[in-house]
Amino acid sequence: MKGISHPALDDISLENVCQALTDPVRIEIVGRLAKMSEATCSVLNAGRPKSSMSHHYRVLRDSGLICTRTRGTTHFNALRRAELDARFPGLLDALLKAMAVDADGEAKYEASPRSSTIPI
């Protein structure tokens, strides 16, 4: 794929996978891709600036978590689920479950904030 490279299975390291998941935007992208076969950048960007999002896709690709294919000028992204499962059995599932726990915690926090304003 012109200009877009993906690491070979044996070159995917835990260190790089973890590095990719140190950012909430990248965690969100992985979580969303887990629910669909593939998605375009414009869908995943959800209105965020293309310039900063490009960096996130590159980090995710370099880690081995996602792959990107192009058709014309459109990029389609997908989780490298089968390959990750082969490389690190059980890891992706455990990470996705952990993301759900974190997201659930954040939803609860937003529903009942610890600090509240006094109603006028």
Add this chain to the structure above:
Amino acid sequence: MKGISHPALDDISLENVCQALTDPVRIEIVGRLAKMSEATCSVLNAGRPKSSMSHHYRVLRDSGLICTRTRGTTHFNALRRAELDARFPGLLDALLKAMAVDADGEAKYEASPRSSTIPI
């Protein structure tokens, strides 16, 4: 514990756990602690400078991966295995398995390096 704090279970995030595992020294510490109930810093440091190692223990503690107790001037470190299992079921086991895969790959690589020197 004087001067040593640990995050509460609900404050352990996937992002911080991943951040802690972006460094090979910290990955090694977690991998070693998985094989023992607890270990002193001097055992885990394995001759590396105490000054740089202190940072690694702090990052690991702040992520929720390890806890540290003191007795006199000695620090004893342990994985927060039960708590992590409660917070993110299956994650620690999957991470430890992934570490073993990576370590196995490195061992194979060292046994048969891709580049070799020409014997004189």
